[in-house]
Amino acid sequence: MDIRSQISMVFHLDKCIGCHTCSIACKNIWTDRRGTEYMWWNNVETKPGTGYPTKWEDQDKYQGGWEKKNGKLKLRSTGKGRIIFNIFHNPHQPGLNDYYEPWTYKYDELFNAPEGNDQPTARPISMITGKYIDIEAGPNWDDDLSGSPVYAKNDPNLSALTAEQKAQLFAIERLVFFYFPRICNHCLNPACVAACPSGAIYKRGEDGIVLIDQERCRGWRSCIAACPYKKSYYNWNTGKSEKCILCFPRLETGQAPACFHSCVGRIRYLGVLLYDADRIDEIAKKPDEELVEAQRELIMNPHDPAVIKAARESGIADDVIKAAQESPVYKFVKEWKIALPPHIEFRTLPMLFYVPAMLPVMSSFDGKTVKNMSEGLFPDLDKARAPIEYLGKLFAAGNNSKVRYVLKKQMAIRTYRRAVTVGDVDMETAERMLLEADCSVQEAEAIYKLTSLCTFNERFVIPPAHREEAIEMMKDPLEHKQSVGFGFREEPKRGL
Amino acid sequence: MTQNTTILDYFNLFWFAVLPYLALFTFLLVTIQRYTRRGFTYTSLSSQFLENKMHFWGLVPFHYGILTILFGHLLGFLIPRQVMLWNSDPLRLYVLEVTAFVGGIFTLVGLVNIVLRRLADPRAKVVTSTADWIVISILLFQVSTGLLVAIFNSWGSFWYAASISPYFWSLLVFNPNIAYVTPLPLLVKLHIISAYFLVLLFPFTRLVHILVVPNPYLWRKPQLVRWYWNRRKIRTPEYLVKRK
Numbered sequence: 001m002d003i004r005s006q007i008s009m010v011f012h013l014d015k016c017i018g019c020h021t022c023s024i025a026c027k028n029i030w031t032d033r034r035g036t037e038y039m040w041w042n043n044v045e046t047k048p049g050t051g052y053p054t055k056w057e058d059q060d061k062y063q064g065g066w067e068k069k070n071g072k073l074k075l076r077s078t079g080k081g082r083i084i085f086n087i088f089h090n091p092h093q094p095g096l097n098d099y100y101e102p103w104t105y106k107y108d109e110l111f112n113a114p115e116g117n118d119q120p121t122a123r124p125i126s127m128i129t130g131k132y133i134d135i136e137a138g139p140n141w142d143d144d145l146s147g148s149p150v151y152a153k154n155d156p157n158l159s160a161l162t163a164e165q166k167a168q169l170f171a172i173e174r175l176v177f178f179y180f181p182r183i184c185n186h187c188l189n190p191a192c193v194a195a196c197p198s199g200a201i202y203k204r205g206e207d208g209i210v211l212i213d214q215e216r217c218r219g220w221r222s223c224i225a226a227c228p229y230k231k232s233y234y235n236w237n238t239g240k241s242e243k244c245i246l247c248f249p250r251l252e253t254g255q256a257p258a259c260f261h262s263c264v265g266r267i268r269y270l271g272v273l274l275y276d277a278d279r280i281d282e283i284a285k286k287p288d289e290e291l292v293e294a295q296r297e298l299i300m301n302p303h304d305p306a307v308i309k310a311a312r313e314s315g316i317a318d319d320v321i322k323a324a325q326e327s328p329v330y331k332f333v334k335e336w337k338i339a340l341p342p343h344i345e346f347r348t349l350p351m352l353f354y355v356p357a358m359l360p361v362m363s364s365f366d367g368k369t370v371k372n373m374s375e376g377l378f379p380d381l382d383k384a385r386a387p388i389e390y391l392g393k394l395f396a397a398g399n400n401s402k403v404r405y406v407l408k409k410q411m412a413i414r415t416y417r418r419a420v421t422v423g424d425v426d427m428e429t430a431e432r433m434l435l436e437a438d439c440s441v442q443e444a445e446a447i448y449k450l451t452s453l454c455t456f457n458e459r460f461v462i463p464p465a466h467r468e469e470a471i472e473m474m475k476d477p478l479e480h481k482q483s484v485g486f487g488f489r490e491e492p493k494r495g496l
Numbered sequence: 497m498t499q500n501t502t503i504l505d506y507f508n509l510f511w512f513a514v515l516p517y518l519a520l521f522t523f524l525l526v527t528i529q530r531y532t533r534r535g536f537t538y539t540s541l542s543s544q545f546l547e548n549k550m551h552f553w554g555l556v557p558f559h560y561g562i563l564t565i566l567f568g569h570l571l572g573f574l575i576p577r578q579v580m581l582w583n584s585d586p587l588r589l590y591v592l593e594v595t596a597f598v599g600g601i602f603t604l605v606g607l608v609n610i611v612l613r614r615l616a617d618p619r620a621k622v623v624t625s626t627a628d629w630i631v632i633s634i635l636l637f638q639v640s641t642g643l644l645v646a647i648f649n650s651w652g653s654f655w656y657a658a659s660i661s662p663y664f665w666s667l668l669v670f671n672p673n674i675a676y677v678t679p680l681p682l683l684v685k686l687h688i689i690s691a692y693f694l695v696l697l698f699p700f701t702r703l704v705h706i707l708v709v710p711n712p713y714l715w716r717k718p719q720l721v722r723w724y725w726n727r728r729k730i731r732t733p734e735y736l737v738k739r740k
Contacts (some may be wrong), residue, residue, distance in 0.1 A: 080713065080714055083710065083713060083714075087709075087710075088555045088556050088558075088559040088560075089544060089551055089552045089555050089556050090544065093544055093545065093548070094545075095544070095545055095546070095547070095548035096545055096546055096619070097548075128546070128619050128622055129618040129619055129621075129622050130622075131618060189719070190719070193718070193719055193720055194718035194719060196713075196720075197710030197713040198708070198710050198713070199710075199712065199713065199716060199720055201720065202720040202721060202722045203719070203720065203721045203722070204721075204722060205721050205722060205723035205724070205727065206723070206724065214536065215535050215536055217539065218538060218539050218540055218705060218708045218710070219539040219540040219541060219542050219705075220540060220542075220710060221542055221544065221545070224545075234542075234545040236543065236545050236546050236623060237623075238536075238539070239539040239540060239541040239542060240536075240539060280719075312731055313728075313731075314727050314728070315725065315726075315727030315728065315729075315730045315731050316727075316731075317731070469724075469725055469730065470724035470725055
């Protein structure tokens with residue numbers, strides 16, 4: 001057993017209102033520089049939809065992630081052997097057109113235009129070339145299903161649906177969508193790390209954050225193709241790749257990452273998970289339908305004395321173990337089993353989990369009156385607007401029973417809370433539903449509390465980073481006393 | 497130098513005995529200085545992201561071509577005897593010469609495509625610096641003279657091993673013997689001089705990416721984890737005591 005700690009995340013999709021505050025918070029801090037204008041380390045997609053970059057989930061196009069070949073895990077894109085041939089031109093690398101060309105407007109023209117008969121306009125100019133452009137795509141171009149016959153229709157997850165289901169999904173007045181916020185998953189078996197020819201990408205031992213060493217990155221671009229979630233981006237100005245750093249400077253000082261902190265719907269949870277690094281390879285090779293369960297198996301119980309002992313032996317501090325015991329992510333993923341990994345069939349073992357959205361049909365309109373669709377509080381799961389098969393493809397590698405379990409539990413908890421607060425559902429029905437959903441009353445209350453009434457400190461249980469120990473291990477802590485300057489930048493010295 | 501030295505001799509001396517050392521030492525000093533002081537600038541500076549189609553037709557033939565050619569030049573320099581032995585059979589000589597020539601053509605075609613791409617695509621143009629244009633120009637000159645030499649002064653694989661290789665060796669042992677190169681045709685001399693300019697400018701341009709090709713990748717473990725401490729030791733009682 002090789003216990004390691006991983007800062008992990010849960011996004012509760014039922015609470016996401018698609019306001020993009022997270023994206024803006026991230027953009028303002030990290031990607032407003034030249035070369036990064038097109039990057040959204042955090043982005044929010046509408047599902048069904050093709051996402052950002054367009055059709056990122058389609059690995060026949062992008063060749064991201066791992067595949068099993070002769071019982072071994074292999075990168076689908078440029079792995080060890082092929083790097084020799086693909087280093088000059090990476091055949092699977094997305095280009096700027098797969099994202100969008102960033103632009104701004106010539107605002108001066110509004111003020112400097114000579115007097116004339118027409119209103120002056122601010123024409124769009126490319127932020128790369130500075131020339132006038134015709135905008136053909138932009139961030140969230142297909143937001144809220146806009147242009148869905150062009151975009152949402154091409155969602156790769158729709159392949160799990162029958163033609164009839166597809167027709168229903170896009171029928172007028174039946175249209176359904178939900179939001180899907182995405183950041184780097186800080187995977188346990190990251191394809192970007194394995195693909196980096198320079199060895200510049202690494203997982204931080206102490207918290208599992210995946211980072212790109214900017215000093216060592218040589219711009220071979222393999223990570224961009226290898227990451228199946230397309231969360232590694234190429235900075236065309238510096239010639240280096242960049243990605244979400246989970247705001248580690250904030251985490252190290254006990255603050256939640258910017259996208260978490262700013263989340264209006266409070267959909268985001270962050271906490272430590274302990275896992276057994278010895279079993280990563282074995283778990284990542286399981287058949288598709290077993291992957292969700294296998295990944296849960298990899299996550300260790302932080303209350304188990306044997307795990308605590310092993311964790312201490314591998315140098316995990318007691319306060320980190322304590323953080324793992326209080327981790328909201330552990331509860332959602334392992335105890336309650338209502339958070340699922342996105343596209344686990346890519347086999348990178350993502351450590352960002354999602355509580356899938358419930359999208360029940362509540363009522364129908366027959367032209368005259370609005371009718372309640374069911375006798376109970378919620379209609380049957382199979383009548384839900386977002387087909388289970390669709391969610392199953394997105395969150396459970398096609399194992400629909402995992403999604404069914406989550407939705408059933410959520411539905412039971414809502415019915416139960418309705419019985420408690422409103423009383424128009426009798427408690428007996430509610431408790432029977434809870435029983436059928438594999439949920440005790442205590443668990444229902446706990447889920448309800450952490451979903452609806454969660455405080456800042458309950459949502460974000462940030463372990464101490466212990467940077468002081470890192471310095472003490474590496475060098476004399478007094479080394480920098482009476483001097484200035486950190487990192488790789490040149491020392492502030494008087495010139496020659 | 498004898499008493500009959502002419503201005504031409506001084507020229508030869510400069511181009512073939514001074515310039516190579518100037519180039520080599522600049523190369524060594526500046527690449528090291530740049531790596532330690534401004535290591536961040538060591539990158540391929542790829543522009544594939546901005547323009548993904550013409551990129552293939554420029555970069556792929558260019559790199560395959562120039563690697564073949566460089567490897568050939570290196571062989572002639574390192575094992576001239578074996579190369580000459582190989583060439584003793586006409587068929588084998590033809591094979592070597594044709595391979596080299598095709599490599600040269602590939603390089604030239606690739607370079608021309610690179611130039612066209614950087615001129616035609618507005619995005620690729622934005623990321624093309626003056627240094628890039630200088631490098632491309634010298635490379636174009638280098639490859640063109642090389643191909644012309646192959647056409648007009650044929651069987652280069654033979655006489656390279658016989659005359660240029662010993663000249664390079666004389667440079668390497670700090671006993672330059674320019675008598676090997678002075679009688680050579682002008683085209684060959686230009687080819688050599690422009691090569692020295694490439695070496696001289698190498699550390700100031702994007703060419704430094706050649707020095708950081710990812711060879712350890714082939715035998716390293718796929719996953720990398722960085723620890724800032726020895727995690728087996730850090731919480732042991734002995735270590736905690738030592739720290740206090």
